[in-house]
Amino acid sequence: CATMTPVHPNTSRVLPTVERNQVISSLKYWRASGEAVLSTPKQNENFGFRWKQSPQLQELSIYDPLGRTVARITVEASGAHLETITGEHRQARNLSTLLSMVLHVELPAAELPDWMLGLRGNTSTISNNASGLPNILRSGPWQVHYLQYTPVGGLTMPKLLQANGPDGIALRMAITQWQMGQAE
Amino acid sequence: ASGLDMLHHFFQSTHTITAQFSQEVANHNGQIVKKAGGTLWISRPGKFRWDYSGPNGQTIVSNGLKVWLYEPALQQVTVQPLGKALGSTPAALIAGNDDLSQRFNISDLGVKNQLHWLLLRPKNGQDQGFTALRLGFDTAGILKEMRMEDAFQQETVLHFTHVEINHAIPSHEFQFTTPAGVDVLSQ
Numbered sequence: 001c002a003t004m005t006p007v008h009p010n011t012s013r014v015l016p017t018v019e020r021n022q023v024i025s026s027l028k029y030w031r032a033s034g035e036a037v038l039s040t041p042k043q044n045e046n047f048g049f050r051w052k053q054s055p056q057l058q059e060l061s062i063y064d065p066l067g068r069t070v071a072r073i074t075v076e077a078s079g080a081h082l083e084t085i086t087g088e089h090r091q092a093r094n095l096s097t098l099l100s101m102v103l104h105v106e107l108p109a110a111e112l113p114d115w116m117l118g119l120r121g122n123t124s125t126i127s128n129n130a131s132g133l134p135n136i137l138r139s140g141p142w143q144v145h146y147l148q149y150t151p152v153g154g155l156t157m158p159k160l161l162q163a164n165g166p167d168g169i170a171l172r173m174a175i176t177q178w179q180m181g182q183a184e
Numbered sequence: 185a186s187g188l189d190m191l192h193h194f195f196q197s198t199h200t201i202t203a204q205f206s207q208e209v210a211n212h213n214g215q216i217v218k219k220a221g222g223t224l225w226i227s228r229p230g231k232f233r234w235d236y237s238g239p240n241g242q243t244i245v246s247n248g249l250k251v252w253l254y255e256p257a258l259q260q261v262t263v264q265p266l267g268k269a270l271g272s273t274p275a276a277l278i279a280g281n282d283d284l285s286q287r288f289n290i291s292d293l294g295v296k297n298q299l300h301w302l303l304l305r306p307k308n309g310q311d312q313g314f315t316a317l318r319l320g321f322d323t324a325g326i327l328k329e330m331r332m333e334d335a336f337q338q339e340t341v342l343h344f345t346h347v348e349i350n351h352a353i354p355s356h357e358f359q360f361t362t363p364a365g366v367d368v369l370s371q
Binding site: 034035036037039042043044046063064065066067068069070072083084085086087160172173174176 | 207209217218220240242244253255257258259260262264273274313314332334335336338340369371
């Protein structure tokens with residue numbers, strides 16, 4: 001049987017899904033950046049994003065269409081801190097409180113990393129694709145649809161996903177850049 | 185001409201602009217964190233098209249009433265009223281018709297690097313999303329560079345080259361046709 005040797009993420013051989021999920025969930029450092037649009041019945045908000053994950057700190061930067069940072073939320077054990085382009089500073093217990101201040105919508109922020117990584121986490125699977133990767137995941141009132149995947153080294157990663165939530169809220173994310181492991 | 189005269193002259197006499205643009209965002213350490221470029225068409229007041237080059241390059245089009253923002257990576261177009269969509273971005277500032285001196289305190293910084301510079305500071309603090317805007321005009325009074333600073337100490341720099349002023353621009357440039365397979369989110 002295939003021994004679970006620690007595989008460096010950028011081998012060209014694409015890992016089968018079980019091994020892929022093990023490698024990804026064991027990653028301590030990763031980054032995802034791209035474009036997103038948050039739609040509600042009232043409005044649509046386009047923004048760029050970058051998520052930086054590390055053991056001690058998570059950081060979410062939100063950009064305007066020009067590429068300027070308009071908000072940055074850093075999350076540590078001690079709590080979450082928001083900084084905005086208008087010079088505002090806020091503290092809160094967690095990411096979702098601050099994220100809803102920036103995006104004016106309630107999102108299950110704690111689940112965003114797993115959504116981006118395409119990991120089931122504590123969701124229930126509605127359907128998988130042929131290679132066993134999620135097609136649709138359900139998490140409470142949210143359904144996460146995986147529209148496109150892309151190979152990143154040996155790992156197949158989400159490229160385009162859309163999370164449909166209550167009250168007609170939808171978050172569509174295109175991840176245009178992945179960085180698995182620590183920045184060289 | 186004084187800097188202020190150039191600013192007024194530019195906005196009074198410029199009806200259309202076509203140009204290539206390059207755009208860089210530098211972080212507080214001066215490192216370039218985002219580079220982009222493309223072509224722009226502007227027909228004042230209110231109409232513009234910014235085509236960013238590259239596979240994921242956005243297209244932003246305004247017909248003077250609505251703004252289409254097409255993101256190829258998202259395979260989606262969002263349509264918003266002009267006023268709300270791009271409040272303080274360069275596109276709205278250059279294409280806008282309102283008198284900048286109402287929204288900004290304007291001071292003349294004189295000539296540097298062959299450009300005549302003006303400093304615009306938003307009158308009511310931060311609402312424009314930037315703390316300072318610098319406009320650089322060449323000797324012919326044409327806008328060649330815009331520099332924006334914001335509360336994150338980032339600097340967004342836009343260079344304009346191949347600038348053509350008051351040439352006729354076909355009206356279809358300010359219409360957006362949705363590519364096949366792309367859905368439109370309108371309000």
